[in-house]
Amino acid sequence: MSEHLLEIEGLETSYGSSQVLFGVSLTVAEGEVATLLGRNGMGKTTTVRSICGLEKAGGGSIRFAGQRIEGWTPDRIGRAGIALVPEGRQIFPNLTVRENLVAFAANRHAAREPWSLDRIYAFFPSLEKRSGNLGGRLSGGEQQMLAIGRALMTNPRLLILDEATEGLAPLVREEIWRCLDALRGSGQTILVIDKYVERLIALANRHTILERGQVAWRGNSAELDADHGIWHRLLGV
């Protein structure tokens, strides 16, 4: 049981009176990359926002590193080791690139090779050139790298990426994928939401597909790769 870093069971979340998640279950093991898939509006963002405490879970349980975290405040969940790269990037436009990175730097879980400003700049060389620029002045791709760098600077035990490649030029997208490959290589646990199924099959080996707030399918990369009916039916590709 406790081999899983993240373990969600029967998660239900509502916006006001309209329920969006109907019993979502999901696990992510330490050191693995897992995905959360589904067409638009199926509840992926709501799921990760519930994990992060940004939406209140109305039912079910969320277990992280052996602790029940549903009902915790977002900052406590953040300090427990979950970092979100949110939909729409949401970098701080009024902070410089450097400030966006150093403001939240922490190593609360004694990572052996903690991220530092220098390592982030080596990882994303284009950010180093923009170090003194305000976040709001960056291009979309740079903002995305900054959002990832900002999350990494907290040295999270679990990194969650919500549509990190959305709206990016193909070349920039490739750079993000390469970064994710490198992160996986370093043993970072990642939960990723994205639209590019082929890339995700190569990157991850545990996939969960949501359909109207419920888990419609789950399986590994070989199973997902073999069944293109799922792609059409559940992913709309």
Place this chain on the structure above:
Amino acid sequence: MTQLILEQALNGLQFGLMLFLLAAGLTLVFGIMDMINLAHGSLYMVGAYLAAEVTQASGSFITGVGVAMLGTGVLAVVLEVVLLRRLYARNHLAQVLATFALILIANECVRIVWGAQTLMLNAPDALSGPVRIGGFLYPSYRLLIIGVGALIAGLLYVLVARTRIGMWVRAGASNREMTEALGINVRLLFTAVFAFGAALCALAGAMLGPLLAVQVGMGESILILAFVVIVIGGIGSIRGALVGSLLVGLVDTLGRAMLPAMLRALFSPEVASSLGPALASVLIYVLMAAILFWRPEGLFPARA
């Protein structure tokens, strides 16, 4: 003439810097928590009363100012934890109603404790005389206010622009949710910011006490100016609050001093003397309207 302008400019600077002490807290409260706190001016009043009381009792102005800042800060923590926290999630109307009630309560409490008459708060004797600057004499106490105001503005700048706490405050003002998700307890941070802002209010109240009357209702008139300042400067921005304060302080002071004379050159004396003060008192609102016309978000908006 230039001497008058210079002297009034110094007065404007002095007033602007004190206004900044209020506006700094107000803009952060509004910016981070999206909370309209009309009672901010009451903290300024309480600070002035505490300073007057303690200065009288101890015979030391510095002790009076220190105790006023500390006491108002503690009061602010109690206020924030007991009442304001409940208001953050409410809409602006609820906040306005509740904090307006606070103004009335604060005024009544002050009346009960200190009575309705104006209180005396004297500047330290050593600073009662004037000093010579260039060609004219200027009250040394007003110079002290400018010095203290500039010092605090500098300290605040370093705190907000150079420290991690400052980064969290700016981040919280621009995107509270994301700041929390990155591990910062914005609620606690905010209690601290609120208390700090209240202490600055008290400092302004204490410093201005010897110049203006320490009386019930003193918080309301300056509160309106502080709101003009943060709207001009951009909600949530310390830099905006500083620039806005100096603008409002200078325009208001210089306007009141110069406008009647300038009008006299254009109109008959009777018209000028009745139009001048009226026009001067609306000058800062004209300034605000003009700035909002060009920059609807204010000069330095914290949100994108």
